[in-house]
Amino acid sequence: MVAVCLLALVPFAAAAGGGKNSKAQLVTVPELLLEGGRKLEFERSFWSEPEVKLKRGFWSRLVDLVAGAPDFHALINPYEVAEDSHGRIIVTDPGAGGVHIFDFEQQKYRFIYREKDKEGLVTPQCVTVDSNDNIYVTDSESGKIFVFSPDGKFERTIGSLRGGEGYFKRPTGIAVDSGAGRIYVTDTLRNQIFVLDMKGSVLQTIGKRGTGNGEFNFPTELRLYGENLIVVDAMNFRVQVLDRSGSFLYAIGQIGEGQGHMFRPKGIGLDSEGHLYVAEAVSGLVQVFNQQGQLLYYFGQRGSGFGEFQLPTGLWIDRNDRVLVVDSYNRRVQVFHYYGLAKAATGD
Numbered sequence: 001m002v003a004v005c006l007l008a009l010v011p012f013a014a015a016a017g018g019g020k021n022s023k024a025q026l027v028t029v030p031e032l033l034l035e036g037g038r039k040l041e042f043e044r045s046f047w048s049e050p051e052v053k054l055k056r057g058f059w060s061r062l063v064d065l066v067a068g069a070p071d072f073h074a075l076i077n078p079y080e081v082a083e084d085s086h087g088r089i090i091v092t093d094p095g096a097g098g099v100h101i102f103d104f105e106q107q108k109y110r111f112i113y114r115e116k117d118k119e120g121l122v123t124p125q126c127v128t129v130d131s132n133d134n135i136y137v138t139d140s141e142s143g144k145i146f147v148f149s150p151d152g153k154f155e156r157t158i159g160s161l162r163g164g165e166g167y168f169k170r171p172t173g174i175a176v177d178s179g180a181g182r183i184y185v186t187d188t189l190r191n192q193i194f195v196l197d198m199k200g201s202v203l204q205t206i207g208k209r210g211t212g213n214g215e216f217n218f219p220t221e222l223r224l225y226g227e228n229l230i231v232v233d234a235m236n237f238r239v240q241v242l243d244r245s246g247s248f249l250y251a252i253g254q255i256g257e258g259q260g261h262m263f264r265p266k267g268i269g270l271d272s273e274g275h276l277y278v279a280e281a282v283s284g285l286v287q288v289f290n291q292q293g294q295l296l297y298y299f300g301q302r303g304s305g306f307g308e309f310q311l312p313t314g315l316w317i318d319r320n321d322r323v324l325v326v327d328s329y330n331r332r333v334q335v336f337h338y339y340g341l342a343k344a345a346t347g348d
Contacts, residue, residue: 080267140172
């Protein structure tokens with residue numbers, strides 16, 4: 001069992017906030033100190049296209065002075081985040097009507113969208129990738145799933161009916177199991193999870209409206225973890241864990257504000273040790289639970305400094321235990337790094 005030993009605040013010199021006029025200042029960010037040397041460290045925050053690209057040279061800056069600085073994309077109302085196998089960070093942005101792809105390693109940026117008059121994106125909500133790094137985006141308003149190639153080229157829609165109408169009432173969470181050839185989608189207004197094949201045909205539905213085990217009241221985000229399906233059961237104020245067939249295993253959470261409770265659970269993720277992270281939108285916290293439902297630790301509070309959140313929504317944990325949190329109202333993504341027991345022991 002993991003027990004909280006200390007939640008310390010560490011000084012960090014950086015530009016707080018997401019605006020381009022932000023000034024460097026000394027802020028404090030949480031560093032978690034746990035038994036065995038486990039810890040959580042703040043890494044960075046980002047919000048715009050220029051942060052990805054190389055510094056512009058003298059002649060480029062001179063052209064900017066003459067012709068005016070070029071326009072660039074920035075997060076407007078980001079919602080969900082995912083990362084592909086190459087470390088590219090993919091962020092849905094309903095406010096911008098598209099999806100941002102930040103490639104810090106290659107210093108490249110791409111904004112993908114599809115025009116509305118071409119059966120395009122209206123309100124991109126959640127995002128995931130398959131084993132080939134194809135990008136799957138749910139559109140909560142059009143009722144469809146949009147699929148893009150790794151380079152951002154539109155490939156197809158799933159759930160598109162005649163006349164441009166979408167099959168789903170409000171598709172939200174999405175996860176892909178490429179090995180099994182399955183796509184899992186929450187339809188929030190139907191209070192169900194749809195299991196599709198890779199062509200988009202419905203194979204199974206899971207759940208119904210209710211408060212019992214395996215029942216939902218506005219299910220939203222979901223994740224696959226091992227043989228389990230993890231679902232945010234938003235208005236039942238809990239996270240449910242099911243097996244792949246939809247059978248109930250256990251639930252975490254209960255209504256309330258503050259540590260250990262849920263009021264507006266949003267994004268979820270699991271680290272390499274199987275700990276469940278839940279972004280709590282109203283309180284501005286990210287809470288971390290073990291599989292017995294015990295609160296291990298939390299980080300964040302309401303605010304605009306680093307390690308603080310205003311309406312956190314999406315959350316993704318990559319294979320290196322980097323924790324990406326969409327800080328929606330602050331128009332940015334914050335990145336933390338969790339060092340589990342094995343990494344703490346080796347110093348990696």
